[in-house]
Amino acid sequence: MRLAAEIIKQNSNRIMDDWERAVKLEIEASNISSLAVRNQLPNLLDDISEIMTRYDDFKGIHKHEEYREIMKNSLDHGRHRATSSHYTVKQILKEYVVFHRVLTEILIEHSVYTKEVGIILKYTLENAMLNSASSFSDSLQEMREKLVGTLAHDIRTPISTAYFALDILHHGDSEERFQNLKNMGMKSLEKSLELLEGLLDAISVQAGEGITLNFEEIDLVKELKWVYKEASQIFTNEIGFKCDSEKITGIFDGTAVRRVIENLVTNAVKYGSHSTPVTIMVEDKDDHVIIKVHNYGKPIARKNQSEIFKFLNRARSVQTGNLESWGMGLTLVKSVAQAHGGKVGLESDEEHGTTFSISLGKKSNSPGKIRAELNYSEN
Template sequence: MKTAADIIKSNSNRIMKSWEDRVKNEISASQISSNLALRNQLPNVLDDISEILTRYDGFLEVERNEKYNEIIKNSLDHGRHRATSSHYTVKQILQEYVIFHRVLTEVLEENEVYSKEVGIVLKYTLETAMLTSASSFSDSLQEMREKLIGALAHDIRNPISAAYFALDIIDPEDDKERIKKLKSMGLGSLKKALELVEGLLDAISIKAGEGITLNFEAIDIIEEIKWVCEEANQIYLNEVILQSNTKDSFGVFDGTAIRRVVENLVTNAIKYGARDEPVRVILEDSHEEIVIRVHNEGESIDEKHQTEIFEFLKRGRETDNSRLESWGMGLTIVKSVAIAHGGKVDLKSTDAHGTTFSLSLKKYFNEPGKVRTKLNYSEK
């Protein structure tokens, strides 16, 4: 079997190229990915198979031996990656491995090194990879749903709390203007809560590579930001200060999504920032885009975590940083909303200058209407 392993190593590029061509011809979801993204962890799986074949020279009963389980990590990562790739299904992942098996078999037969023993090793290693990738794919989708629903459910608390506060402090003896203002605030918060409930129901049906549905319309985005700051000042002890270089900022935005994003950043700034320092929301408007910055003083975020903090699937289920994990799905949504607006999100965090999240949004990147976002934009 050492010879078969050597053939696989020397023909690895050819094997991957043949696999790519067949996959793109037979699996529709693969056609929207670059070659690098499509290959993902499969070259590593190929290396694993080659190493396993080398170890089993002389042949042992592979079905009773657990040494081929080293293939699990790379096939697990492959499944998680496919969960962030649009239109993939479990069936298509299994089909990828079937094609992979066929290509390997053809190359080994062509070089006259395919045998019963080699075939059994391929069978058990690839069955392990198939089951692991399929399970990882399904688990990752379920994880996305659970975290997205959890994030949405959490976000509903703020407008409901604000509505409760506004309605609770209404006094029949108050003057009409105060009652009218408090009633308007309460009803406005409940309306926003209902909008979030719609997103909650929508999240239940997400598929691979999908995130929340955004509803773009022509609005003044500053009104949404003002609402967030006013609501936060009612709920939290930290002062939330809004600074803007303009009185209005019109564009085509999803106001509900941007409001949720800013609420998330403000809530985190208060939760993780210095208790006695204000949180600043700074809005800078230019001709083509707006930039929203949320700044807090206090303990910084470790530099090595400042990129992965936005992608919970890339981190996996476990992390050695409890603070990082507690940011949950919220920052993943922040990133997906920014990119859906043709923008990006940046993070700068130091002990000397505090933490600043910057959200840039193109003002006319979208036409009015609904668009379903992605949750993971690690592919290029």
């Protein structure tokens, strides 16, 4: 048993290379980066080797600390695959089947494969398979629920705005006021219908997928000014708007961008100081646009800043403070930014306050619909 463990340690790089090569050939959905494909399996390999080093037979393995670590790694593996496009439970199980096959072939090649070694591999990998498959299914269901919940929550804002516009509308109002309130109500109801379409779409989301985006050539400033005006009417905080261009034309999903900025403004009001302004800032660059939302108040701890945009961050850290209360919204912010060929950023400290930023490529997409991805990576 110890000799088998030593062979695994000595050939760990070869095992992972052979496994990755086979997975990419046999599993269509594994067409992602090498680092992402490997994920938690190198840790699983180390744990199997450690168990074989400590035990000469099967007895007592289920009580071993390293065995529990294998379970954790397999749970993380399943959650990771839920954020990788087009994966299925069948493909996750196939990964472990290939892993088992590669391990067995190398151990046989070095004449160290015995009945006891086979039992250890079978027991650990079968349980890892069950945990990964269960974690994958649970994570996918959680993702659907969070997407639906976020979209349903977002629908409340435009409906409330439309109700507000109708409620304060009176027969004696001037023509200008009548038209302004009418336009506010109509625009809000149009947005509600767009969000409702997204809500229905989210129910059918698959692994690694986010909302469907509809790209078209628009003036982004017009969309952002609408968010600013609506926020100014809804919130008690002073809302500021700064833009260095009167018009910014590009291929964007206007509805998605509005939702992103509404989400950031709402968070700024909710988690920031209630007595200081929330400011939307827009910078027009050559091939992209940078949008920032700034507020003062309690900063986000530096140790949490890299976690806050991640999907299902509860699996990454139990002690995340109030990160979970930010919900799915910031994951969608990142998803929308990346779908536009951009990225997200966060700066937060006591002195300067908190600034969330997103960059959007002006011509990163062609007009039409695409399904955004929920990216698990650090970038």
